[in-house]
Amino acid sequence: MSSDEVMLEISNLAKFYTIYERPEDRLKQMLWRGRKKYFREFWALSDVSFKVSKGETLGLLGRNGAGKSTLLQIVTGTLEASAGTVKRHGRIAALLELGAGFNPEFTGSENVYLAASILGLTEEEIEDRYDDIINFAGIGDFIGQPVKLYSSGMYARLAFAVAAHVDADILIIDEILSVGDAAFTQKCMRFINRFKEHGTILFVTHDIAAATKLCDRAVWLEGGRVKEIGPAKDVCRHYMAGINSANDEQGTFQISSRSGEAEKEEPEEIKPQVVVDPRDELLRNSEYANQIKVFDFDPGADWSGHKGAEIVDVCVVDQEGARKTVVYGGEVVTLRVTAKAINEIGMPIIGFYIKDRLGQNLFGDNTFLTLKDQDATIKPGKDMVANFTFQLPYLHAGDFSVTVAIAEGTEADHIQHHWIDDAMFLSVPTSHFSHGLMGVPMLDIKVESNR
Numbered sequence: 381m382s383s384d385e386v387m388l389e390i391s392n393l394a395k396f397y398t399i400y401e402r403p404e405d406r407l408k409q410m411l412w413r414g415r416k417k418y419f420r421e422f423w424a425l426s427d428v429s430f431k432v433s434k435g436e437t438l439g440l441l442g443r444n445g446a447g448k449s450t451l452l453q454i455v456t457g458t459l460e461a462s463a464g465t466v467k468r469h470g471r472i473a474a475l476l477e478l479g480a481g482f483n484p485e486f487t488g489s490e491n492v493y494l495a496a497s498i499l500g501l502t503e504e505e506i507e508d509r510y511d512d513i514i515n516f517a518g519i520g521d522f523i524g525q526p527v528k529l530y531s532s533g534m535y536a537r538l539a540f541a542v543a544a545h546v547d548a549d550i551l552i553i554d555e556i557l558s559v560g561d562a563a564f565t566q567k568c569m570r571f572i573n574r575f576k577e578h579g580t581i582l583f584v585t586h587d588i589a590a591a592t593k594l595c596d597r598a599v600w601l602e603g604g605r606v607k608e609i610g611p612a613k614d615v616c617r618h619y620m621a622g623i624n625s626a627n628d629e630q631g632t633f634q635i636s637s638r639s640g641e642a643e644k645e646e647p648e649e650i651k652p653q654v655v656v657d658p659r660d661e662l663l664r665n666s667e668y669a670n671q672i673k674v675f676d677f678d679p680g681a682d683w684s685g686h687k688g689a690e691i692v693d694v695c696v697v698d699q700e701g702a703r704k705t706v707v708y709g710g711e712v713v714t715l716r717v718t719a720k721a722i723n724e725i726g727m728p729i730i731g732f733y734i735k736d737r738l739g740q741n742l743f744g745d746n747t748f749l750t751l752k753d754q755d756a757t758i759k760p761g762k763d764m765v766a767n768f769t770f771q772l773p774y775l776h777a778g779d780f781s782v783t784v785a786i787a788e789g790t791e792a793d794h795i796q797h798h799w800i801d802d803a804m805f806l807s808v809p810t811s812h813f814s815h816g817l818m819g820v821p822m823l824d825i826k827v828e829s830n831r
């Protein structure tokens with residue numbers, strides 16, 4: 381929960397670097413200091429202002445070279461600004477570029493002492509926390525080795541472990557989550573979620589899903605300037621749209637279609653293997669019925685892409701093809717996405733994601749592998765209908781959104797034609813399921829006891 385207390389106040393910050401076209405220009409500049417300029421100024425940051433309140437998590441988004449690292453280095457005091465001010469209140473622990481601050485020649489253990497003392501802990505405090513730090517890092521015997529021998533993942537683990545134990549008021553996290561393995565990332569996430577309850581976080585990432593989930597607000601930097609600042613969900617969406625329209629690779633789908641079979645002229649009747657949860661009937665007739673209300677496709681929802689093709693309809697249908705406005709967790713349904721080609725689309729891919737209210741992708745799929753080995757070209761004005769038939773998981777109570785998109789190309793390289801966030805909403809009033817992201821229908825639940 382954020383409060384009115386400002387922890388970080390950045391005002392009209394600017395930073396220029398001096399760029400010398402030729403190495404000898406640097407020497408000339410030293411010799412003829414002030415008389416003539418042998419360099420040009422490159423403004424990495426210009427007029428950047430924002431505040432971060434206590435308890436707030438602020439995301440910092442921007443393409444490579446947008447100025448994020450420069451800004452963080454100024455905030456942490458490792459780089460001097462050319463103009464403007466930074467007011468900090470409280471202890472800042474920063475995880476910049478893989479644990480900057482470690483001495484590569486020192487062992488992990490020595491670096492724990494070094495980094496923790498720089499961050500303001502007394503020797504006694506470090507002694508008390510040392511075992512916890514080492515356990516958190518989980519790098520085993522490597523703790524006695526110089527950190528220059530560490531992999532980037534080990535480096536990040538140790539850096540995070542120190543930062544997590546110094547009672548920081550402000551935590552600065554720069555892409556740290558991208559270097560660890562999944563288990564470590566989860567550990568960091570648990571720490572960050574606990575820290576968020578009282579601490580302030582400045583979080584730099586290229587991972588839009590993580591930014592949407594973690595941050596309250598976000599700042600989008602472009603060319604060293606603030607392009608947008610506001611609620612994280614909005615800024616992330618606009619940023620994604622900007623990236624997609626520039627055909628940046630970050631706008632890609634997660635490609636993982638489940639069928640490699642070519643589509644037939646006359647599709648075979650699907651005989652789904654359905655898991656029937658033995659509690660299904662009981663659930664349906666109880667107050668916990670996992671009823672999922674399906675709202676209409678919103679053609680006016682925010683979108684991005686080149687619009688060489690357009691999604692014109694999204695709906696949920698039953699196995700007879702009838703549109704559904706209510707379905708149940710555990711039921712077999714078809715999500716039908718209809719797209720119309722405006723230009724000829726050579727290698728179309730239609731996909732979807734179901735997201736929870738935090739913007740986390742619960743699941744999704746696309747037609748890439750299904751169409752991979754055939755000519756699926758859509759002529760201008762013609763439709764392509766993708767039917768994704770699956771057994772619904774159990775969803776917890778709350779609202780969910782469906783993202784849909786049509787792209788053209790391959791898994792690694794494609795153009796996004798029409799990407800619609802929040803194309804359709806689902807709403808679940810009640811649920812027996814409340815833990816984890818979603819529930820799977822159980823084959824059976826047996827209880828044995830020898831009491």
Ligand SMILES: Nc1ncnc2c1ncn2[C@@H]1O[C@H](COP(=O)(O)OP(=O)(O)OP(=O)(O)O)[C@@H](O)[C@H]1O
Pocket residue numbers: 397398399422424442443444445446447448449450451
């Ligand atoms: N020491 C330097 N001398 C000259 N230019 C620099 C220097 N450091 C950074 N820059 C330039 O400043 C701009 C901003 O760089 P910065 O590293 O802050 O971007 P970034 O948003 O962190 O990028 P990335 O996502 O790739 O880490 C870039 O154009 C970069 O080339």
